Amino acid sequence: GSTFTDLGRPADGVPMLKRALEGWKTMAxxxxxxxxxxxxxxxxxxxxGQALAQAGRLAEAIPVLSAxxxxxxxxxxxxxxxxDRRRLLMKAEASFADALARAGRAGEACLLYAEARGVAREMxxxxxxxxxxxxxxxxxxxxxEARFCGA
Numbered sequence: 001g002s003t004f005t006d007l008g009r010p011a012d013g014v015p016m017l018k019r020a021l022e023g024w025k026t027m028a029x030x031x032x033x034x035x036x037x038x039x040x041x042x043x044x045x046x047x048x049g050q051a052l053a054q055a056g057r058l059a060e061a062i063p064v065l066s067a068x069x070x071x072x073x074x075x076x077x078x079x080x081x082x083x084d085r086r087r088l089l090m091k092a093e094a095s096f097a098d099a100l101a102r103a104g105r106a107g108e109a110c111l112l113y114a115e116a117r118g119v120a121r122e123m124x125x126x127x128x129x130x131x132x133x134x135x136x137x138x139x140x141x142x143x144x145e146a147r148f149c150g151a
Contacts, residue, residue, distance in 0.1 A: 002047045010054035017048040042071050046092055053099040062103060065096035069112075083128035087137075090119040094141050101148035110149040116141055 001016030024041040031037065046068040052061035072092045076085040097112035120138055123129045129138075 001051060005047070005051045005054055010051040013051045014048070014055055014057070017044060017051050020044050021048050042068065042075070042088070045071070046095060049099070050095050053095070053102065058099055058103040061099045062096075065092070065099050068092045069096050081126065083123060083126070086119050086123050086128065087133065090116045090123075090141075091137060093119070094137070094144065097148075098144055101144065106148050110145070113141060113145040113149060117145070 001013035001020060004010065004013030004016070021041070021044045024037065024044050027037045028034070028041050045064060049061050049064035049068055052058075052064060069089075069092045072085075072089045076082070076089045079085055093112045093116040097109040097116065100106075100112065101109035120129065120133070120141070123133065
């Protein structure tokens with residue numbers, strides 16, 4: 001499903017990602033202590049929300065992406081210095097902000113972009129930003145923020 005989204009065919013990926021999310025959630029309910037399975041739930045939820053947004057189904061995408069951000073904020077708060085938790089939170093916030101901006105909710109989007117930038121600053125201070133973070137995630141974040149927030 002994510003591959004379809006990456007290929008510019010998010011509508012084809014949506015049903016696959018929806019089924020995958022349901023499957024991961026079922027596994028997580030069977031063993032709530034398995035954090036690895038829970039991480040797959042979160043990753044798949046974000047991919048599903050991104051596919052919905054890219055397919056233009058913003059009304060469906062926004063609550064999915066909101067849930068993805070809430071999950072990642074809670075996960076991040078347990079170990080706030082962990083670079084992977086920071087990175088995944090930053091990406092979820094940026095994806096949610098993109099959907100909000102496209103839905104005409106730029107004010108909310110700009111606040112989320114600012115939060116994502118704040119996470120990036122924390123990572124920079126800690127020496128945790130990778131080349132990929134700088135070349136891809138931060139570049140896209142800056143472009144989206146400039147487009148929707150005039151930053």
